[in-house]
Amino acid sequence: MKKFLVPTDFSDTSKNAAKFAAQVAAGVKDANIILYNVSDKIAAGSDGSLLTETDDDRAIVLGTALQNLKTEIQPFAGGTSIDCVLETGSSLVENMERYVRHYHIDMVIMGITGATRLEQIFMGSNTLNMVNTGLCPVLIVPPECTFRQIKNVVLASDLKEVATTTPVEPIKSVLDIFKPTLHIVNVDHEHYVAVTDEYKAEINVLEKMLADYKPEFFFIRQYDFLEAISQYALDKNIDLIIIVPKKNSFLGGLFKTSHTKKLAYHSHIPIVAIHE
Missing domain, CATH: 3.40.50.620 (HUPs)
Known part of the structure; x- marks a missing residue:
């Protein structure tokens, strides 16, 4: 149950x-x-x-x-x-x-x-x-959010040490409720034409961890995470965003507490927060 x-x-x-x-x-x-x-x-x-x-x-x-x-x-x-x-x-x-x-x-x-x-x-x-x-x-x-069938879900990932920082079982428990198409999105202003070998290695690990859900990976070169994820959600008709706040993040994106707050307060799309 x-x-x-x-x-x-x-x-x-x-x-x-x-x-x-x-x-x-x-x-x-x-x-x-x-x-x-x-x-x-x-x-x-x-x-x-x-x-x-x-x-x-x-x-x-x-x-x-x-x-x-x-x-x-x-x-x-x-x-x-x-x-x-x-x-x-x-x-x-x-x-x-x-x-x-x-x-x-x-x-x-x-x-x-x-x-x-x-x-x-x-x-x-x-x-x-x-x-x-x-x-x-x-x-x-969010206030005044109306329910629609959850078909497309974004999992925001920094793709850093995913083997130890990704709460796999709680994420799977959420995905099993909705059985959606899974988009794994990484926002980083340092992305260039090609994804680095370090990112490729992390992708392989995360892809194996979530293989049952056939994830699709997307990379956005942008400074402002909130703006990037909001536009992506609009473009891809996203129904739910999964975020993994990190307690001791050194990153400058979503994964700082202040940025998580901003997304929670300003998103018009439901968010599932799952701590690492």
Whole structure:
């Protein structure tokens, strides 16, 4: 069974991500969606005022909201089972980490917003912090992104030490969900007319690692990764981008955390982030 954890705060962005998750799961045999909400316990008023809401009251309201969201997305999920989980805690990401570990979640699917810098700080941090845990693939659904069948997937690769830095099994688990045409794209401003022998050696290794998916390799000579990958996605009708953020990258492209953030906030195409 494929288990998809879908956190929601009942915002339009998170509801859209839940609908997207339902449509993904509809195409997966034996899938399960877990709609997930974490709520703080209610503390006493600092000014001594009486509280009119109790923890039980809040649990009832949030539980009802989860059930309503389940009802809303069920028509898009086919026969996929949808569960609702409500937990208390002070940190969404810490709660999710425990849940992912304990229940062996295959993928987290969540939205991200970030039209302004403040939205990026306050609303996007949970998504990127979940990516940084490296526990499982995180599918990031841009605001207002609508689902379409995922036929063409880009895997962005720096083609550096791929044998030790490529998280092969998590990548395969994502590809097995969609069974797409796989494009492996490398963006580097130092590319010349011919691919170097070093790159050719790395290509051979990665091609063997992902042989079941018959990858096609593409090289783009350009400084700006975001611009390059966005244009490639448009030209090739790409439906999903897979990125592998690196913790200690010395490269100047996508693989720095700041560039990963930029892609996550500005892409109109869903992204799956899989840590090395």
